[in-house]
Amino acid sequence: MSRLTGLISCNYRLNELQNLVVSRPVASVPFGGRYRLLDFTMSSMVNSGIRSVGVITPPNNRSILDHLGAGKEWALDRKSGGLFIMPGAHRALLPRNNKFSLKDIRMNIEFLENETADVIVVSACNYVYNMDFSDMLKQHMEQGSDVTLLCKAYRTQALNQLQQAKQNLVVVDEEKRVWGMLAPEAMKDEHMEQQSFFESDFREDLRIFCDIFLISRRLLLHMARAYEDAEYADIMDVIGENIRQLKVGCYMYDGYIEPVYSLDNYFDLNMALLDTRITGELFTADRPVKTKIKDNPPARFSGEGRAIRSLLSSGCQIHGRVENSILSREVKVEPGAVIRNSIIMQKCIIGSYAVLDHVILDKMGNINSGTVLNGQRDALIVQGKAAVI
Numbered sequence: 473m474s475r476l477t478g479l480i481s482c483n484y485r486l487n488e489l490q491n492l493v494v495s496r497p498v499a500s501v502p503f504g505g506r507y508r509l510l511d512f513t514m515s516s517m518v519n520s521g522i523r524s525v526g527v528i529t530p531p532n533n534r535s536i537l538d539h540l541g542a543g544k545e546w547a548l549d550r551k552s553g554g555l556f557i558m559p560g561a562h563r564a565l566l567p568r569n570n571k572f573s574l575k576d577i578r579m580n581i582e583f584l585e586n587e588t589a590d591v592i593v594v595s596a597c598n599y600v601y602n603m604d605f606s607d608m609l610k611q612h613m614e615q616g617s618d619v620t621l622l623c624k625a626y627r628t629q630a631l632n633q634l635q636q637a638k639q640n641l642v643v644v645d646e647e648k649r650v651w652g653m654l655a656p657e658a659m660k661d662e663h664m665e666q667q668s669f670f671e672s673d674f675r676e677d678l679r680i681f682c683d684i685f686l687i688s689r690r691l692l693l694h695m696a697r698a699y700e701d702a703e704y705a706d707i708m709d710v711i712g713e714n715i716r717q718l719k720v721g722c723y724m725y726d727g728y729i730e731p732v733y734s735l736d737n738y739f740d741l742n743m744a745l746l747d748t749r750i751t752g753e754l755f756t757a758d759r760p761v762k763t764k765i766k767d768n769p770p771a772r773f774s775g776e777g778r779a780i781r782s783l784l785s786s787g788c789q790i791h792g793r794v795e796n797s798i799l800s801r802e803v804k805v806e807p808g809a810v811i812r813n814s815i816i817m818q819k820c821i822i823g824s825y826a827v828l829d830h831v832i833l834d835k836m837g838n839i840n841s842g843t844v845l846n847g848q849r850d851a852l853i854v855q856g857k858a859a860v861i
Contacts, residue, residue, distance in 0.1 A: 483560030
């Protein structure tokens with residue numbers, strides 16, 4: 473897809489993930505046992521035929537650099553195009569937590585100037601999805617849009633979730649042209665007098681913006697230069713200010729796409745991978761989600777080791793019992809240990825006769841023998857890197 477270049481914004485905070493982002497950016501947060509959140513966006517772009525991808529990284533980018541390397545796993549170690557790792561503005565100097573900061577674009581404007589693609593697909597890095605951008609690009613070109621927003625259907629029951637995820641509602645006119653973007657609370661206030669508006673389960677004229685959009689390369693360059701003095705401007709702010717002058721389209725995506733925005737939501741999305749309907753949609757043979765390769769042996773079970781409705785990664789040693797849980801690479805579960813409803817990240821050791829329920833344990837954690845950690849769905853126990861308990 474030579475007419476499309478990828479640009480992934482990773483230079484923003486997601487403090488709601490608490491311990492999981494103390495020493496790593498959100499793009500590097502482990503997901504599903506063997507992946508990082510960034511893998512889903514990277515893989516979607518590469519599987520769509522995009523051969524040039526820029527990744528705007530935060531100052532604490534070591535884990536991103538280590539994970540991506542030269543882009544070999546995504547076939548981006550190329551002489552023409554390939555993977556471009558770019559620095560972002562230091563967030564301590566910015567009063568707002570912009571996902572698509574124009575300052576980040578200005579700092580790396582040479583990337584856009586040297587590209588030949590007509591259109592840039594810009595994406596955040598905290599979404600779990602696996603899509604082909606070809607149809608979105610086709611609609612963008614056929615409609616002659618300056619910008620096309622990726623959206624999914626809005627249901628009124630999801631209003632609280634939208635507020636937590638900080639996702640905007642997109643309003644379109646009769647010709648399916650976007651004429652407004654509003655936060656959920658603003659939309660509710662505006663239509664409060666129209667009770668029938670919220671009694672409906674489904675609104676065809678409202679959509680959720682999923683922090684992914686197509687934009688003309690020339691327009692993005694013009695924005696970066698025209699708003700040079702706007703130190704803290706976000707691309708979406710500029711689009712919103714000029715929405716009457718721009719032709720902004722809306723592409724409705726009906727596949728699986730969910731944002732990671734809180735610890736509870738992160739836990740739920742991981743647990744959703746135990747549903748074969750969801751894994752069947754996310755992980756397909758023709759559109760693999762690619763990640764950094766680790767040469768580990770398969771998971772190994774002793775005579776007493778058991779795993780029920782769980783995902784186990786390579787290199788795990790299971791001598792105890794694992795139920796309804798997700799284990800990353802090289803996790804060791806010693807004899808008599810029981811893990812239920814938990815997410816255990818790589819190289820953790822669960823001591824003999826320890827019991828874990830509703831726990832998120834970051835990498836290299838060590839749970840001593842006989843320890844009992846009983847969390848609940850609404851009161852998860854979360855331990856940071858290299859915790860010893």
